[in-house]
Amino acid sequence: MSSPRIIVLVAIQGVQLLDVSGPLDVFAEANIQSGVEAYRLQVVGVTRGAIRASSGARLLPDLTIEDDRRVTALPRLHTMLVAGAPHAGDAPAEPMLLDWLRRMAPRTSRYGSVCRGAFLLAEAGLLNGRRVTTHWAVADRLGSSFPAVTVDADAILVRDGKVRTAAGVTTGLDLALALVEEDLGRDVALKVASQLVMYFKRPGGQGQFSRRAVPAAANRSALQELQRWVAAHPGQQHDVPSLALRMGVSARHLTRLFREEVGVTPASWVEAARVTVARELLENRDLAPKQVAAECGFSSVDTLRRAFMRVMGVTPADYRKRHAMPVQ
Known part of the structure; x- marks a missing residue:
């Protein structure tokens, strides 16, 4: 029997507890489903004592970076994941933590982050030249703060070389499950997903959960x-000539205004506005797809589906399954 893979979860003060507990539960379940100790799990804190999570709960780490000898005495680390915290990235990280991450990353087979944990790896210089993801709400800030890092703002998971990153909070479970599939195969990962009642492969990107898809407003x-x-009358005709006529400008001038003020063409903005209305109908009203398409100004159900996929990354049917209000 081969030695268990050492999995280290790094947790700072104020950590989002699910960023730690979610992956731990997936790896622990993989041990059960595989019938062997495939993983040995370690939570590492920065300093000795309990870690107070953002929820107020306390987490006792197995080791701390102050116990450097104990950590380096472990067999070769297989995976190091840095958990996120609501404040991560708002201020410079502790130099002691950054130095420790820089020293440990080369000793791992792979390393990565959950949610805002990406800021800590980026600050340590461990994401330079890599494509990564993080929570959609701070993806632009991560990219602007660390220009050497390519940020995919819509991805749920990103794999680049030995780096693995997950979008936000619950996607830590998706990341851990993907790692289980890498290590132990699809069958074990499917059993873990079934036992934990989670998607084996979550469809769509972060756009389906965020408000990033809401069309931008002009100044x-x-x-x-x-x-x-347009938002109040999505079912009416909204081509460029009709919109220009309503505003009292030429079609060319309207297109230039949209590009300057909103950053997209009028057609792209109208499509996003109609998808926003469609989302609200799918969430709150039990309408047939044909009715949703008609109310939102799409010529057919297929046109609605294609537009929804472009803007949200999922089909209207999949979106409704996960977001519709329960029938009372």
């Missing part, structure tokens, strides 16, 4: 008024 008041009118 110019006349253009804002036009946008509000």
Whole structure:
């Protein structure tokens, strides 16, 4: 029997508890489903004592980076994951932690992060030249703060070389499950997913959970008024000539205004606005797909589906399954 893979979860003060407990439960379940100790799990804190999570719960680490001799005495680390915290990235990380991450990363077969944990790895210089993901709400900030890092703002999981990153909070479970599949195969990973009642492969990207898909508003008041009118009447004709006529400008001028003020073409903005209305209908009203398409100004169910996939990354049917309000 081969030695168990050493999995280290790094947790800072204020950690999001699910970023730690979620992956731990997946790896622990993999041990059960595989029938062997495939993984040996270690939670590492920065300093001695309990780690207070963002929820107020306390977590006792197995080791701390102050116990450097005990950590380095472990067999070769297989995986190091840095858990996120709601404040991670808001201020510089502790130099002691960054130095420790830099020293440990080369000793691992793979390393990565969950949610805002990516900020700690990026600050340590361990994501330079890599493609990664993080929580959609801070993805732009991660990219602007660390230009050497390529951030995929919509991805749930990203694998680049030995680096593995997960989007936010619950996606730590998806990341751990993907690692189980890498290590132990699809059959074991499927059993783990079934036991934990989770998706084996979560469909879509972060757009389905965020409000990033809400179309941007213009700064110019006349253009804002036009946008509000389109949002209130999504089923009407909204091609460029009709919108320009309503605003009292030429079609060319309207297109230029949209590009300058909103950053997209009028057609792209109208499509996103219609998808936003479709989302609300799918969440709150029990309408047939044909009715949703008609109310939102799509010529057919297939047109609605294609637009929804472009904007949200999932089909309207899949979106409704996960977001519809329960029938009372």
